[in-house]
Amino acid sequence: MSLKPVGIGLMQGLFVVFKHATRKRITEQYPEERLTVSRRTRAQELVWDPGLCTGCATCVKACPQGNLKVTTSVGPNNNYIVEKFENDEGRCIFCGLCVEACPYEALFFGRRYERSQYSRGELIADKDEMSGDDKERSAYFRPDLYDDLPEQTLLIYRKHKKII
Amino acid sequence: MITTPQEIITRMPASVWQPFDDPLDSGWAVDNFWAHWGLFSVGIIGFVLLVVMGFIWFERRFISPMQLRIGPNRCGPFGLLQPVADAVKVMLKEDIVPNLADKVVHFIAPIAIFVPVLLMFAVIPVHEGVGLIPDLNVGILFVIAVGSIETIAVFMAGWGSNNKYSILGAMRSVAMMVSYEMPMAFAVVAVVLVTGTLSLQGIVQAQTIPFALLLPMAFILYFIGALAELQRTPFDLLEAESEIIAGYHIEYSGMKFAMFYLGEYGGAIIQSALITTLFLAGWKGPFLPPFLWFMIKLFAVFGMIVWIRATWPRVRIDQLMSFAWKYMLPLSIVNLLIVALEVIWFEGDAVTWWLVPINIVICGALLTGWATFFKLRGGPQVES
Numbered sequence: 001m002s003l004k005p006v007g008i009g010l011m012q013g014l015f016v017v018f019k020h021a022t023r024k025r026i027t028e029q030y031p032e033e034r035l036t037v038s039r040r041t042r043a044q045e046l047v048w049d050p051g052l053c054t055g056c057a058t059c060v061k062a063c064p065q066g067n068l069k070v071t072t073s074v075g076p077n078n079n080y081i082v083e084k085f086e087n088d089e090g091r092c093i094f095c096g097l098c099v100e101a102c103p104y105e106a107l108f109f110g111r112r113y114e115r116s117q118y119s120r121g122e123l124i125a126d127k128d129e130m131s132g133d134d135k136e137r138s139a140y141f142r143p144d145l146y147d148d149l150p151e152q153t154l155l156i157y158r159k160h161k162k163i164i
Numbered sequence: 165m166i167t168t169p170q171e172i173i174t175r176m177p178a179s180v181w182q183p184f185d186d187p188l189d190s191g192w193a194v195d196n197f198w199a200h201w202g203l204f205s206v207g208i209i210g211f212v213l214l215v216v217m218g219f220i221w222f223e224r225r226f227i228s229p230m231q232l233r234i235g236p237n238r239c240g241p242f243g244l245l246q247p248v249a250d251a252v253k254v255m256l257k258e259d260i261v262p263n264l265a266d267k268v269v270h271f272i273a274p275i276a277i278f279v280p281v282l283l284m285f286a287v288i289p290v291h292e293g294v295g296l297i298p299d300l301n302v303g304i305l306f307v308i309a310v311g312s313i314e315t316i317a318v319f320m321a322g323w324g325s326n327n328k329y330s331i332l333g334a335m336r337s338v339a340m341m342v343s344y345e346m347p348m349a350f351a352v353v354a355v356v357l358v359t360g361t362l363s364l365q366g367i368v369q370a371q372t373i374p375f376a377l378l379l380p381m382a383f384i385l386y387f388i389g390a391l392a393e394l395q396r397t398p399f400d401l402l403e404a405e406s407e408i409i410a411g412y413h414i415e416y417s418g419m420k421f422a423m424f425y426l427g428e429y430g431g432a433i434i435q436s437a438l439i440t441t442l443f444l445a446g447w448k449g450p451f452l453p454p455f456l457w458f459m460i461k462l463f464a465v466f467g468m469i470v471w472i473r474a475t476w477p478r479v480r481i482d483q484l485m486s487f488a489w490k491y492m493l494p495l496s497i498v499n500l501l502i503v504a505l506e507v508i509w510f511e512g513d514a515v516t517w518w519l520v521p522i523n524i525v526i527c528g529a530l531l532t533g534w535a536t537f538f539k540l541r542g543g544p545q546v547e548s
């Protein structure tokens with residue numbers, strides 16, 4: 001019969017946990033740290049280039065949700081002038097078919113992911129909103145944009161990598 | 165016609181208000197019985213609610229670095245308003261009563277679980293002579309007696325919900341609380357033997373050495389018992405957030421659930437306060453004002469509980485019961501015997517420094533020795 005040491009393991013456990021408390025915390029996330037999303041992200045908005053768009057409405061035909069709205073009128077050179085270009089982002093499933101269908105590469109996915117709104121009406125993006133300056137274009141189906149975009153960061157920030 | 169509170173007191177038989185006599189005489193307390201009573205009642209309710217919020221915040225902020233995360237930090241500076249937000253949220257929730265519940269019992273249980281906590285606070289001294297009845301001559305007996313009401317409240321909650329899982333949880337809770345109350349009571353008796361008084365104020369005054377050093381065995385037993393009484397890790401198998409849902413209060417929602425939450429954290433406060441008072445010399449301490457010392461010790465004890473929660477795994481029900489009946493109870497009785505012998509040896513004046521090393525050695529020897537004999541089950545054991 002040998003004497004059992006009591007609670008040594010438990011005490012060691014306590015000190016291990018205490019040592020952890022002095023380590024750098026690995027969860028410091030969203031509002032302070034923002035992720036850089038994948039370069040080919042299909043994020044929460046569409047970006048439209050009014051200079052390239054011819055108003056052919058191929059994207060409208062491709063959309064399975066039927067939530068793109070394009071209205072055109074005839075311009076001076078017998079071309080289309082896009083009067084209305086709307087995407088209801090509340091109904092969009094971000095399938096990317098419109099982006100793939102556009103023959104003039106005028107439609108892109110955006111890279112922003114903070115697109116929450118207070119009402120459904122605000123989710124409908126019109127012409128100005130879809131072509132705004134603050135939009136970043138994703139390289140989804142636009143491989144020539146790929147190299148200029150920043151590299152994706154993981155959820156756990158790179159500077160903590162050695163811990164993991 | 166009785167017109168003034170004074171008249172009520174004078175018409176009462178002396179035995180009714182005798183225990184309340186002392187705070188009236190002591191320096192700080194308000195001179196009028198009803199004013200004193202009103203002030204401290206409101207004070208205690210406010211204090212408990214505030215400290216419950218403080219404890220909730222403290223627990224969540226303190227456990228987060230141990231888990232390498234930040235904890236609540238959105239509401240107010242350092243997330244200080246998070247408990248307020250939680251309280252508002254829980255009050256706005258729908259109050260659901262099961263169709264076949266025993267409505268009356270279901271309704272009373274959350275009250276019955278929180279009221280004893282407030283009652284127990286009546287006898288806790290936060291300063292020399294400051295408290296509702298800090299010098300109640302049966303103080304610690306009162307605490308143990310009132311504390312037992314919580315067991316009934318737990319069973320009422322389980323029974324009143326008319327849910328088999330809640331009654332199972334309640335039965336387990338009751339079994340556990342009853343089992344662990346005994347070693348705790350024996351640990352307290354050891355303290356009472358040394359000090360020769362049941363009054364909590366008297367116990368604090370007698371502590372020229374903190375009893376955590378003088379009676380380490382009683383301290384350890386009481387601390388473990390308090391963990392079990394509070395149903396905190398490692399004895400939280402009845403609640404087991406990560407495995408089962410909630411035990412006896414599974415059918416409660418809204419404000420009633422909030423009462424259970426309050427009762428739980430109120431229990432944590434009262435047990436921390438009791439450990440502070442019985443074993444850590446209460447309000448005593450150098451330099452800082454006494455009330456501050458009391459609060460520091462309160463939070464330190466609770467910090468220890470949270471630290472344990474962050475570390476230790478949960479025990480099984482058979483381990484739990486064996487531990488109470490086969491380890492803690494015999495040890496507490498042996499400890500009581502040893503303390504009694506010491507008190508006889510020193511002719512009643514056992515608060516001396518050179519008993520400290522002796523008692524620590526005895527404590528270590530007892531813990532180790534009894535662990536050698538400790539078996540989980542009866543009968544022949546398979547060597548593992």
Ligand code: SF4
Nearest residue numbers: 063092093095096098
């Ligand atoms: S991404 Fe898909 S659903 Fe959204 S607009 Fe384009 S085609 Fe329609």
Ligand code: SF4
Nearest residue numbers: 053054056057059102
């Ligand atoms: S398919 Fe392209 S070019 Fe045609 S309307 Fe849509 S965005 Fe404009």
